Amino acid sequence: MRKFILFVGIIVASVSVQAQTECTTYHRKGCGDNDGVPMKYDSQSKSAIMAKGQTSKFHMVAYNGQDYRITVCNEDNLGNEIRFKIYEKQKVLIKPKVEDYSEESTSEETTEDYSSDDYSSDDYSEDYSDDSYADESAPAAVNKGPQFKIVKELLYDNSQDSYSSFIEFTAEGSISLIIEVSVPGEESKMKLKVRETGCVGLLIEHMKSEKTGF
Amino acid sequence: MKKLILPISLLLIFSSCAEQQERKDDPTVEKKQPEAVVEKQSNSYYAMPSPEQMFTFIYDNGIAFNKSLVLDPALADNYNDPVRKAIVFGIYTADLAYTAAYEDVEGSLKLYKTVRELSQELEIEELMSEEMMQNIQANLENPDSLSLIAGESYYKAVQHLEDNGQEGKLALMTIGGWIESVHITLNSMENIDLESKTAQRIAAQKITFDNLYSYLELNNDKLGIQGEIDKLQEIKRVLSSLKEEKSLKSEKKSGGKLVFGKGKKIGLTKEQFSELKSAVQAYRVQAIAQNI
Structure with missing residues (x-):
């Protein structure tokens, strides 16, 4: 019996591995059926396996003068209310204070909800120095250069748009975006069961913005 | 480039230890089907x-083609170090995209062969098929298809490396691709008009580089990545100095x-333009240096 269980296990595992490999191209097959204007495939597109209750952050760049379409698609077992929010990520100068560094770190902690453990850019921002932002009135004794916190501003939330699976927008400046994708359901604290996971695709397309008016 | 792109390769684990524990807790366990689990x-x-x-973008904005900016395909055989080879692979992949975008069929064919050979050495050869090579030859008269094929090679490389958990190689390749695209663009601008769309696109590399840098930091335990992070510090410094105005x-x-x-x-001054050009040049020179 044990051998049988092991055998079935190996079969399940190999099928699942294959499914995961196939999942990397899921956005190409699963997301491309909306009726919008034809746009070019953007290599920033991505698919991943996600579990119920899981939230993933996807960082992308949108260039000035381009129209973008972002489509989120998923396998049926994850439900039909995949939520995605789009944030603009900006670096904001934290004025260094020589007298009280602890106050400075408090200020970073209060940075708008950007302290997720898995987000390495927080670390990056901590020692992010930028001479052009230097506050000339700041004391010269600061060891590091000026420091920044990263803030994100909500631009779009599809739950406010009937859980639309796509959004089109024009970038009128080059911006750094975070797309936060959440699968409904209760997050598993333990190892994730394969049947509670599925492919989620993020298809990004772009085209040169067309000028409107005369 | 995480398309930066970043792999979420999930590991399937069938744990016999977990199975044994389950047996102790539940005598009916033998009736259950084993259930595969994935790690977060x-x-x-x-x-x-x-x-x-x-x-x-630069083609659409009238920037002229300059073949001399491409890394000579004949040099490809001289890279033995795996880190350098992966970076150079990224450089040649970008060069292929450049020649294809500018409809240089002969150059694209040479570069495709080079990229293919390097992919074999990097053990990712299945992404560059004979069929694709034949497609290129069949599309010599159709530059649009050529560009699509070149793009496809890049996506396939990214995908293959992601699928196989080779984030380190992917990160190095991404550095090479990014460096080459910025190197070619910076050196193709004859008159530096800071208000031009191309200059704005250069300035926008500040945010593109941010994503690249974050990706590298996520993978800094992989072979050669920390060393490359160290070498990118001057580029980071220059790009950090570009002033950003907030969006409305x-x-x-x-x-x-x-x-x-x-x-x-994102503001860019002439001094910053020159500094960035020098920093990118310095990085590229050491990346493509032979016999190291």
């Missing part, structure tokens, strides 16, 4: 536009389409 992976992914996007609130255009980033500008 990083929830952050950093993507980068491909080099092809940069070259299509998002709004809807008359047609109902959303507008993001209105008013957002």
Whole structure:
């Protein structure tokens, strides 16, 4: 019996591995059926396996003068209310204070909800120095250069748009975006069961913005 | 480039230890089907536009082709160090995208062969098929298809490396691709008009580089990545010094389409342009140096 269980296990595992490999191209097959204007495939597109209750952050760049379409698609077992929010990520100068560094770190902690453990850019921002932002009135004794916190501003939330699976927008400046994708359901604290996971695709397309008016 | 792109390769584990524990707790366990589980992976992914996007952009904006900016394919055999080889692979992949965007069929064919040979050495040869090579030859008269094929090679490389958990190689390749696209663009601009769209695209590399850097930091335990992070510090310093103006609130255009980033500008001075050019040049020179 044990051998049988092991055998079935190996079969399940190999099928699942294959499914995961196939999942990397899921956005190409699963997301491309909306009726919008034809746009070019953007290599920033991505698919991943996600579990119920899981939230993933996807960082992308949108260039000035381009129209973008972002489509989120998923396998049926994850439900039909995949939520995605789009944030603009900006670096904001934290004025260094020589007298009280602890106050400075408090200020970073209060940075708008950007302290997720898995987000390495927080670390990056901590020692992010930028001479052009230097506050000339700041004391010269600061060891590091000026420091920044990263803030994100909500631009779009599809739950406010009937859980639309796509959004089109024009970038009128080059911006750094975070797309936060959440699968409904209760997050598993333990190892994730394969049947509670599925492919989620993020298809990004772009085209040169067309000028409107005369 | 996380398309930066970043792999969420989930590991399937069939744990016999867990199975044994289950047996102790539940005598009926033998009736249960074993259930595969997946381990949670990083929830952050950093993507980068491909080099092809940069070259299509400069082509559309009237920047002239300069074949001398491409790394000579004949040098490809001389890279033995795996780290350097992966970076050079990224460089040649970007060069292929460049020649394809500018419809240089002969150059594209040579570079495709080079990229293919390097991919064999990097053990990712299955992404460059004989069929694709034949496609290129069949499409010599059709430059649009050539560009599509070149783009496809890049996506396939990214995908293959992601699928096989080779984030380290992917990160190195992404550095090479990004460096080459910026090197070619910076050196193709004859008159530096800081208000031009191309200069703005150069300035926008500040945010593209941010994603690349974050991706590298996520993978800094992989072979050679920390060393490359160290070498990129001058580029980081220059790009960090570019001033950013905040965006205004998002709004809807008359047609109902959303507008993001209105008013957002990343400033670039002539000095910063020159500094960036030097920093990129310095990085590229050491990356392509032979016999190291």
